[in-house]
Amino acid sequence: MNKEKVKNWILIGLVLLSFGLTTQLWLSVPIDKIIPEEQAFSGQDSKEDYDLSSFVLPQYIVVNFGGQSHTKLINDSSNGRVFIEIYQEVSKILEHIFTSEQDIAFSQVQLEEWIAARESKSIEVDYRWAFDLSIFREVFGRGKAREGIPIAGIKGLIVSLGRDGAVYIYDGVKGAVYKSERPYVNASLNRLADRLEERDPVKYWSLREIGYSEDSSFYVPLDMSSFNLPVGTAVKELDTDAQAILDAQASGFFSDMSMVRKITEMSGSFIYTDSQSALLRIDSSGFMEYMVYSYAGGDKNRTDINSAIDAALKFINVHGGMPEQSYLEEIREVIENDYRGHLLKFNYAYNGLPFFRRGDLETSAIEVTVVEGKVVKYTRNIHHITKARIVQKPLLYPVEAADVVAGAIGGASETKSLPVILDMYLGYCIDTEGTKEYRAFPVWHIKTEDRAFIVDAYEGRLVE
Amino acid sequence: MIRKVYPVIILSLILVLNMLTPVLAAPGIVELIKPITDIKTVNKNIIISGWAEADTSIEVRVYSRVSQKVEGEEVYNWEEYIQPGKEAGLVVGPTGFFAREVELKNGTNKVVIKAVNPEDEEEIIEGMVTLSSKEEVREAVQNLLNFNFLDIIKEIIK
Numbered sequence: 001m002n003k004e005k006v007k008n009w010i011l012i013g014l015v016l017l018s019f020g021l022t023t024q025l026w027l028s029v030p031i032d033k034i035i036p037e038e039q040a041f042s043g044q045d046s047k048e049d050y051d052l053s054s055f056v057l058p059q060y061i062v063v064n065f066g067g068q069s070h071t072k073l074i075n076d077s078s079n080g081r082v083f084i085e086i087y088q089e090v091s092k093i094l095e096h097i098f099t100s101e102q103d104i105a106f107s108q109v110q111l112e113e114w115i116a117a118r119e120s121k122s123i124e125v126d127y128r129w130a131f132d133l134s135i136f137r138e139v140f141g142r143g144k145a146r147e148g149i150p151i152a153g154i155k156g157l158i159v160s161l162g163r164d165g166a167v168y169i170y171d172g173v174k175g176a177v178y179k180s181e182r183p184y185v186n187a188s189l190n191r192l193a194d195r196l197e198e199r200d201p202v203k204y205w206s207l208r209e210i211g212y213s214e215d216s217s218f219y220v221p222l223d224m225s226s227f228n229l230p231v232g233t234a235v236k237e238l239d240t241d242a243q244a245i246l247d248a249q250a251s252g253f254f255s256d257m258s259m260v261r262k263i264t265e266m267s268g269s270f271i272y273t274d275s276q277s278a279l280l281r282i283d284s285s286g287f288m289e290y291m292v293y294s295y296a297g298g299d300k301n302r303t304d305i306n307s308a309i310d311a312a313l314k315f316i317n318v319h320g321g322m323p324e325q326s327y328l329e330e331i332r333e334v335i336e337n338d339y340r341g342h343l344l345k346f347n348y349a350y351n352g353l354p355f356f357r358r359g360d361l362e363t364s365a366i367e368v369t370v371v372e373g374k375v376v377k378y379t380r381n382i383h384h385i386t387k388a389r390i391v392q393k394p395l396l397y398p399v400e401a402a403d404v405v406a407g408a409i410g411g412a413s414e415t416k417s418l419p420v421i422l423d424m425y426l427g428y429c430i431d432t433e434g435t436k437e438y439r440a441f442p443v444w445h446i447k448t449e450d451r452a453f454i455v456d457a458y459e460g461r462l463v464e
Numbered sequence: 465m466i467r468k469v470y471p472v473i474i475l476s477l478i479l480v481l482n483m484l485t486p487v488l489a490a491p492g493i494v495e496l497i498k499p500i501t502d503i504k505t506v507n508k509n510i511i512i513s514g515w516a517e518a519d520t521s522i523e524v525r526v527y528s529r530v531s532q533k534v535e536g537e538e539v540y541n542w543e544e545y546i547q548p549g550k551e552a553g554l555v556v557g558p559t560g561f562f563a564r565e566v567e568l569k570n571g572t573n574k575v576v577i578k579a580v581n582p583e584d585e586e587e588i589i590e591g592m593v594t595l596s597s598k599e600e601v602r603e604a605v606q607n608l609l610n611f612n613f614l615d616i617i618k619e620i621i622k
Binding site: 066067068069200203205209210211212222223225226394397399400402403406407417418 | 497498506507508509511513514548549550551554557558559561562563564565598
């Protein structure tokens with residue numbers, strides 16, 4: 001055998017070996033690990049199984065350092081860590097309440113006691129909605145929660161950091177306050193509060209402390225120099241110009257696409273329907289609406305609130321997923337075509353601040369109606385911030401924002417009358433005017449007795 | 465007799481006028497929600513809020529008392545405490561309500577509110593605000609608790 005033949009055989013051997021090893025590699029590693037599933041919804045959370053505790057979160061935590069010194073924490077980039085640390089400690093208390101084998105006594109107390117507790121050194125947690133107790137049982141009891149807690153729905157709670165260490169729970173359904181005496185002071189929460197106070201955080205004030213009104217139910221900052229909120233550019237989650245993407249999305253809602261008709265409306269909206277079971281409409285703004293015609297076929301054993309949440313989360317997971325920083329905003333019982341069901345509203349935030357859409361303040365980003373374990377309505381309208389620009393000017397003071405609202409609801413009067421404000425907080429508004437890129441800017445959301453207002457927090461103009 | 469009464473009347477008038485001076489000098493441009501006279505607090509930040517005519521310009525400045533040794537003697541001066549990141553001035557909006565948060569320095573602070581209404585009338589309101597640390601207050605309370613009134617009474621009636 002000459003040298004050339006040996007070389008050829010070695011070459012053939014190496015080629016065969018490489019084939020063998022490559023085949024082995026393809027067989028041992030699943031395809032979805034190599035090529036990630038294409039996501040038509042840009043920026044969606046890639047999680048597959050959603051945990052309810054990720055969505056039932058406080059909208060804010062108020063830390064009272066004692067007396068008239070408090071700060072408000074949201075889950076943003078500057079305070080997110082301490083927010084999570086404090087909420088972890090509060091969660092331990094709730095876990096103890098829901099899972100303890102000892103009988104934890106609750107006594108109904110007057111609202112004055114709640115007010116007194118929040119005016120002393122304490123941690124106050126406020127949820128976005130008076131969520132049903134069964135949701136808290138699921139989140140903090142992990143299915144083994146004890147019975148006998150007299151609360152119907154939790155809107156907020158206060159952990160007193162004083163000597164008694166009591167926990168006050170505000171039942172937003174009954175409008176009652178329940179107190180649970182605790183035999184020990186929460187040292188970890190006290191430490192976290194002290195550490196936070198040393199960092200000299202932005203102070204928040206109640207309207208009563210400011211002298212605006214007698215209301216002390218919520219807090220606003222007066223030192224706006226500490227806020228550095230960028231103005232962003234937002235894009236639609238769904239590119240409505242890309243027909244292939246829209247068709248691919250539609251195929252996820254119908255089992256047999258050969259039966260589905262596609263109708264293009266004059267307004268630029270697309271309707272997909274099989275005329276039998278469901279309809280999907282996607283308009284040019286990216287707003288998606290899915291409705292089923294028949295409510296039959298659900299599971300009558302799955303009419304409870306946790307089954308509804310489970311069904312909604314699974315449906316969202318398959319149809320677009322959850323955007324980053326999303327949260328459960330509201331859940332309520334509804335009657336749909338004589339069927340009792342649940343409406344779940346999810347919204348999302350940018351750096352901890354909730355989004356509002358101009359012209360559509362009442363609608364949440366994702367709304368799901370579930371009847372007997374079956375999703376019968378689903379709407380989705382999400383934008384993603386693609387660019388952010390720092391603005392070199394201070395944000396509007398809350399009193400200035402209230403001036404704008406006063407001007408909108410009938411101008412200033414001579415009698416020192418101010419608009420009655422029930423709540424006000426910062427958020428982001430997406431102005432959906434334009435074609436592809438929208439402006440996302442910080443706003444003051446002001447809720448008065450009659451309606452809600454949105455004021456541009458940089459320009460001071462009334463947006464909504 | 466009458467000659468003796470005159471100086472008393474004149475002195476009394478001077479005293480009364482002196483007391484009325486701040487009232488007379490203030491045209492009432494600003495009405496504060498909480499007066500800022502001689503406040504003692506442990507909160508580093510306080511609120512100055514109140515009412516004024518729309519378009520009134522208001523400046524809130526804080527001066528802290530600093531001591532200096534001049535030829536061996538301690539001399540006190542007021543030094544402006546520039547509020548970090550905050551503007552001193554504001555213009556009252558259409559509702560007439562205004563509010564501003566100011567930060568204090570430990571010790572004695574002088575808060576000066578200068579208001580100029582649209583008619584160009586000016587009013588200056590001054591007040592002293594003492595900021596103590598929580599430790600100082602705790603110590604003071606402790607001292608008070610340790611104070612034995614019984615011993616003092618015994619000492620007096622001895």
